[in-house]
Amino acid sequence: MRGDRPGGPIRWRMHLPSPPERVFAALASNEGRAAFWAEEAVETGGAVAFRFANGTRLTARILEQRPPSRFVVDLRNHDPGRAWDEGYADQ
Numbered sequence: 001m002r003g004d005r006p007g008g009p010i011r012w013r014m015h016l017p018s019p020p021e022r023v024f025a026a027l028a029s030n031e032g033r034a035a036f037w038a039e040e041a042v043e044t045g046g047a048v049a050f051r052f053a054n055g056t057r058l059t060a061r062i063l064e065q066r067p068p069s070r071f072v073v074d075l076r077n078h079d080p081g082r083a084w085d086e087g088y089a090d091q
Contacts, residue, residue: 020069027071048073 016023026032033041033048040051050058060073
């Protein structure tokens with residue numbers, strides 16, 4: 001995105017044709033994340049444990065929740081050298 005520096009954080013933004021309250025509710029709930037993002041996405045102790053259809057698992061720490069428009073997770077534990085379909089597993 002404009003203004004990002006090489007090697008810095010990756011910012012991913014999506015523009016969805018839904019009200020911000022509805023999108024936030026989906027991202028901030030186990031059921032919503034599972035329907036939108038992964039097979040399972042359970043929040044425990046300030047982190048979300050994702051399980052994808054191919055068996056991939058990833059844990060992302062929740063950095064910020066500001067209804068109705070901001071839900072931020074930390075995906076820095078992801079190893080960018082491995083693709084999702086190569087059996088990546090966050091340990």
